[in-house]
Amino acid sequence: MRQLGKLSLYGLQALLYTLPFGVIFYLSVTPNLAYPHWLSTTFTPGHWQQLAQSGSGLSQSLGLSLVLALTVGFLATALGFACSGVLYFSRFRESLTRLAFFPFILTPVIYAVVLQFYFLKLGLSGSTGGVVLAQLFITFPFAFLFFNGFWNHRVKQMAQLVQTLGGNGRQLFTEFLAPYAKGALVTCFFQTFLISWFEYGLTSIIGIGKVKTLTLQVFQYLNESNVPLAAVSSAVLVLPPLILLMVNRKFLLKP
Amino acid sequence: MVKWRPLALVLFLALAVFPLLAGLGQALLQSLGLMGVLKQGFTLSHWQNLLSEKSFWAALGFSFYIAFTGTFLALVLAFSFVLNQQKKMGQPGFQGFLFLPLALPALAMAFFSYQLLSGTGFLSRFLHQLGFITEPNQFSAGVGDAWGVGIIFTHVLMSTYFFTVYFTQIWRKEQLSSLLQVAENLGASPWQARWRIAISTLFNRGKSIITLYFVFALGSYEIPLLLGRSYPQMLSVFTVNKLQRFNLNDLPQAYAVAVFYALVLLLSLRLFKIKAKSL
Known part of the structure; x- marks a missing residue:
């Protein structure tokens, strides 16, 4: 009886873990099925081919999302690393850490609601640059907090040693800090990339629907009752984290 | 690193602190009628309307x-x-x-x-x-x-x-x-x-x-x-x-809810x- 209970628990878990992927992929290769049919006998790669068509909404959204997430990931990581390194040994460290925590945990959509006024005034609403800046307001504090775990007195002493031995600022970064922090830099880049890649609420409000990323495209296809294309968009959203998971699990976990 | 500290502090404040304070500040002022298109002088009416709205609770x-x-x-x-x-x-x-x-x-x-x-x-x-x-x-x-x-x-x-x-x-x-x-x-x-x-x-x-x-x-x-x-x-x-x-x-x-x-x-x-x- 106990074995049966355990088996059903494993079964439930296996179902919960794989079903979402299965359903999303299945819907992306089947045509819109009329109720009450639930199993399609025809499968088509046609919806996926839209990704390769250069003028299609899907391919444009994919390109935009990639550019946006890469830019935000790079800027947040670089600025977060530099700022946390310089400010870690200041007397304000504790206060700064507390201050960085709040924007990161405030719901992005609520943050966007209070920021929208300024973005409208500055003419940044509806522009890709505006969305990058708004996403930096949540990813930069994250990166700052992330690198707080990297800096310590040992790193500081090593940096001082490089400088004592005659190394300049550029050499300090290229010869010591960058190789030493490589793992943390890569992990932070992927995590901030994913925050931007998955973002919906803030992007829809600051972008006022004009900056059509993949997440916005999913909603648009659903509103148009175009389930196959919504499924393709969702499947594409899942691809980068799946690849990262295959490369290294820690990219998906927080510090 | 010390010479870069002021610049890093400015950058930190510009990206992590100022947007939040400015955003919440303007939201609070708008909810109190002190700012925005409906600026009418200090009033608690927007908060009163919100707090008396069943759908908010x-x-x-x-x-x-x-x-x-x-x-x-x-x-x-x-x-x-x-x-x-x-x-x-x-x-x-x-x-x-x-x-x-x-x-x-x-x-x-x-x-x-x-x-x-x-x-x-x-x-x-x-x-x-x-x-x-x-x-x-x-x-x-x-x-x-x-x-x-x-x-x-x-x-x-x-x-x-x-x-x-x-x-x-x-x-x-x-x-x-x-x-x-x-x-x-x-x-x-x-x-x-x-x-x-x-x-x-x-x-x-x-x-x-x-x-x-x-x-x-x-x-x-x-x-x-x-x-x-x-x-x-x-x-x-x-x-x-x-x-x-x-x-x-x-x-x-809307701003009052965000502040709340x-x-x-x-x-x-x-x-x-x-x-x-x-x-």
Whole structure:
């Protein structure tokens, strides 16, 4: 009886873990099925081919999302690393850490609601640059907090040693800090990339629907009752984290 | 590094502090009638209107109900998964399997729930094939329902995966398998050992993350937007709807909700003593 209970628990878990992927992929290769049919006998790669068509909404959204997430990931990581390194040994460290925590945990959509006024005034609403800046307001504090775990007195002493031995600022970064922090830099880049890649609420409000990323495209296809294309968009959203998971699990976990 | 400190401080303030203070500041001023298109001098009328609005309290109550129920059910499931899989935890293949659902964003998960639970979704079609229903509207759908079944289901799915991975790591770090063995050798029943040692350790070590997840669920947007209904709404959907309505009088109220939500968040963090290091 106990074995049966355990088996059903494993079964439930296996179902919960794989079903979402299965359903999303299945819907992306089947045509819109009329109720009450639930199993399609025809499968088509046609919806996926839209990704390769250069003028299609899907391919444009994919390109935009990639550019946006890469830019935000790079800027947040670089600025977060530099700022946390310089400010870690200041007397304000504790206060700064507390201050960085709040924007990161405030719901992005609520943050966007209070920021929208300024973005409208500055003419940044509806522009890709505006969305990058708004996403930096949540990813930069994250990166700052992330690198707080990297800096310590040992790193500081090593940096001082490089400088004592005659190394300049550029050499300090290229010869010591960058190789030493490589793992943390890569992990932070992927995590901030994913925050931007998955973002919906803030992007829809600051972008006022004009900056059509993949997440916005999913909603648009659903509103148009175009389930196959919504499924393709969702499947594409899942691809980068799946690849990262295959490369290294820690990219998906927080510090 | 010291010479770069002023520049780094300015950059930090410009990206992490100033936008938040400026945003919340203007939201507070607009909600008090001191700024914006409806500027009319200091007034509490927008706050009074908001606080007397039934739909605001419904949104607040609904958000807490969803966050609490979703987190509680996910914890129960995650505890049972972790307690029953101690032997499997060490296997690398199984660990990879555990991480798999973390690759799913909230939007993809909501899309999956929508396709599963809506009136014309997979479950409804399956029940139709079995002869239990003949029309989609006979299926008591989990999308747009009063109890937020679809929203809770999606949150449970997402947080169960997350908590299972997190608790698995605590289990290994705290060497709970050995502690359970010792407890049983000293005469504790398996149930006592699990309840008093395993669950209490996992819960106490995970308290900060559980509270943080609760806060994330409280303010979630995409999931209720896709799976919720127009009344009651979750707080984030309620706020955005107020912001995007054609009635300008709703704008100050949207800002008032945003300020209210930020205050609730700040209070929760202080109350549960959540610190940045718990991230």
